[in-house]
Amino acid sequence: MKLDSMYQEVILDHYKNPHGRGLRDGDAEVHHVNPTCGDEITLRVKYDGTTIEDVSYEGQGCSISQASASVLNELLVGKDLADAQKIQETFLELMQSKGRIEPDDAMEEVLEDAVAFAGVSKYPARVKCALLSWMAWKDATAQALGGAEAERKTA
Amino acid sequence: MTQLPGLLDTEALRKDFPILDRVVHDGRKLVYLDNAATSQTPRQVLDVISEYYEQHNANVHRGVHVLAEEATALYEGARDKVAEFINAPSRDEVIFTKNASESLNLVANMLGWADEPYRVDHETEIVITEMEHHSNIVPWQLLAQRTGAKLKWFGLTDDGRLDLSNIDEVITEKTKIVSFVLVSNILGTLNPVEAIVRRAQEVGALVCVDASQAAPHMPLDVQALQADFVAFTGHKMCGPTGIGVLWGRQELLEDLPPFLGGGEMIETVSMHSSTYAPAPHKFEAGTPPISQAIGLGAAIDYLNAIGMDKILAHEHALTEYAVKRLAEVPDLRIIGPTTAEDRGAAISFTLGDIHPHDVGQVLDEQGIAVRVGHHCARPVCLRYGIPATTRASFYLYSTPAEIDALVEGLEHVRNFFG
Numbered sequence: 001m002k003l004d005s006m007y008q009e010v011i012l013d014h015y016k017n018p019h020g021r022g023l024r025d026g027d028a029e030v031h032h033v034n035p036t037c038g039d040e041i042t043l044r045v046k047y048d049g050t051t052i053e054d055v056s057y058e059g060q061g062c063s064i065s066q067a068s069a070s071v072l073n074e075l076l077v078g079k080d081l082a083d084a085q086k087i088q089e090t091f092l093e094l095m096q097s098k099g100r101i102e103p104d105d106a107m108e109e110v111l112e113d114a115v116a117f118a119g120v121s122k123y124p125a126r127v128k129c130a131l132l133s134w135m136a137w138k139d140a141t142a143q144a145l146g147g148a149e150a151e152r153k154t155a
Numbered sequence: 156m157t158q159l160p161g162l163l164d165t166e167a168l169r170k171d172f173p174i175l176d177r178v179v180h181d182g183r184k185l186v187y188l189d190n191a192a193t194s195q196t197p198r199q200v201l202d203v204i205s206e207y208y209e210q211h212n213a214n215v216h217r218g219v220h221v222l223a224e225e226a227t228a229l230y231e232g233a234r235d236k237v238a239e240f241i242n243a244p245s246r247d248e249v250i251f252t253k254n255a256s257e258s259l260n261l262v263a264n265m266l267g268w269a270d271e272p273y274r275v276d277h278e279t280e281i282v283i284t285e286m287e288h289h290s291n292i293v294p295w296q297l298l299a300q301r302t303g304a305k306l307k308w309f310g311l312t313d314d315g316r317l318d319l320s321n322i323d324e325v326i327t328e329k330t331k332i333v334s335f336v337l338v339s340n341i342l343g344t345l346n347p348v349e350a351i352v353r354r355a356q357e358v359g360a361l362v363c364v365d366a367s368q369a370a371p372h373m374p375l376d377v378q379a380l381q382a383d384f385v386a387f388t389g390h391k392m393c394g395p396t397g398i399g400v401l402w403g404r405q406e407l408l409e410d411l412p413p414f415l416g417g418g419e420m421i422e423t424v425s426m427h428s429s430t431y432a433p434a435p436h437k438f439e440a441g442t443p444p445i446s447q448a449i450g451l452g453a454a455i456d457y458l459n460a461i462g463m464d465k466i467l468a469h470e471h472a473l474t475e476y477a478v479k480r481l482a483e484v485p486d487l488r489i490i491g492p493t494t495a496e497d498r499g500a501a502i503s504f505t506l507g508d509i510h511p512h513d514v515g516q517v518l519d520e521q522g523i524a525v526r527v528g529h530h531c532a533r534p535v536c537l538r539y540g541i542p543a544t545t546r547a548s549f550y551l552y553s554t555p556a557e558i559d560a561l562v563e564g565l566e567h568v569r570n571f572f573g
Binding site for chain 2: 003006007012036037038039040060061062063064123126129
C-alpha cells in the first residue's frame, strides 16, 4: 500500500520516541514555521569549533515533521560541519526528487535512517513538513558560525 | 442506507456533478467532504460557461457589435440574479469582485479613504471577532496600522460561540465599523446577527458581514440582516472561482470613494482629474470576471431550482447525523458547537494526539477528502490551544453514507497510529 511508503516504521518510531527533543544551551536559536499547515519548530545549535556539539529542538506538528527533527538530531550531532552539510544537501535532493530517486547504497550510507523519507517526496504537500527542521538547522548554523552569511530560509 | 428526514434526493442531484463519480488511489470512490473550501460545479453551470465562450464571448460595456451586447446582457443579467438571490433592494448595490477577500478589502479601503462621517482614523475603532477567517482580520489590521485606528474583537466561549457579554465595552461611540462572520468556516458557528447589529446601530457604526459560509447553504436576505455590507464568494456555491460579491447599501456606495481606478469605473477623464461612474461600476475597474459572473448566475439558478430552504434542511439533517456519529469515535473532540443548533455544516475536530495532517493523509488514502490545518483562522486554534484541526464539511450532494465512510476512515486512522 502506497501509504506505507510514506509512513515507514522508522518514521513512526522516531515520531513516538524522538531523539534529543527539548531545548538546551546553544549558540544560536531559530524559529521556523510552515505557514500552510502550522507546523512549528524552535531549534538551537551548539558548536565546538566546526563540530556539532548539540542540536536541540521543541516543536509541534505532524509525524513527518517531528520524526524528521528526531532523525536530524541523531544524524548530525557529533559530526563535522562539512559532513553535516553533505547530509543536509543529500536529504534536500532526495526530498525534492518527487519520488524519482530510489536511494542507492551510497545514499543510504550518507542518510542512514533519513532514507526512510524517500516515500514522502511523492507527496508535494508533505515535503515541507520533512524539510522544516533541516532548513531551521541550516539557518541556525549560518547564524552561529557566519553571521554575515546568515540567510533566512523558511522551509 | 441511512434515511433522515429533510434529505434531498442526492441520488438524482449527484448525477449533475461528474467529479463525484471519480475514483482515486487505485479504485477508492471519492468522498468529497471539503465543501467549505470549495464546492463542486454542476454540469448546468459548466454548460453555461462553455456556451458563453462558444457563442457570446466579448468584452462588456463597450463596443456596439452583437457579441458585446450579448456579453453585456449576460453579465448584467447575472447581477440581477445575485440581487434577487440576496433580496437586495437594488441591483446597483451588487458589486462583482474576484472573491470574498477582495470584497472585504474593498470595504476596508473605502473606509480608509472616506470623508466624514465614515472615515476611519486614529481616534476611531474597528471591531471584529476572534473567529474570523484571515480575510476578515488582515484587511482590518492593515487599515488600523495605516490610520492609527484601534482594532478590537469579541472573544470566544469554550463551546465555540461569540462571547458578547462585554458587547457595550467592545462596540462603543468610537466604533466606525463592526465586521464579523455569519457562519464560521472553522467552528461552523452561526452567529447572532441581531444583537450585534442592534448595538452597532446604537453607536452609529457600520456593519459588514462575511457571508462566505452562509450564502451557499441557507436563504440570505441582506435586508433582514440589516447590515451595511455583505461579502461572499461564488466558488463555494456551485459557481466558478474568480468571482465574488460585495453588496453595499446604495447611499453608502454613492458616498464612499472608489478604491481601484481604471477603465469602466469612470464618467469622464482628463489629464488633471476624473469623475466616476455611479455604483456598482465605480467599484469595478477594468475588465471584470465576465464568464465567472455568468457562471455564478447559472449557479444561483441551480440552487434556486433546488430551493435554499431545502438545502438548509438537508445540511441540518446531515449535521445532526454527523455530530452523533462523530461522538462515537473515541478521543474525538469537536472544536465548535457540539450540536446541530445554530451551526453550519462544517465540523472541525481533533483526534487524540494524532496530528491533523496525519489524519488527513490516511483519510485521503481511503478516498476521503477533508481539510486539515488552521483553515485560515489561526487565532481560533490558538484560542483552543490546538495546532490545527481536521474539518469535514458537507453540501447539498453530501450523504449519510459519506459520513459513515468518514467515521470508518477515522477508525482506520486510529489503528494506523495506535
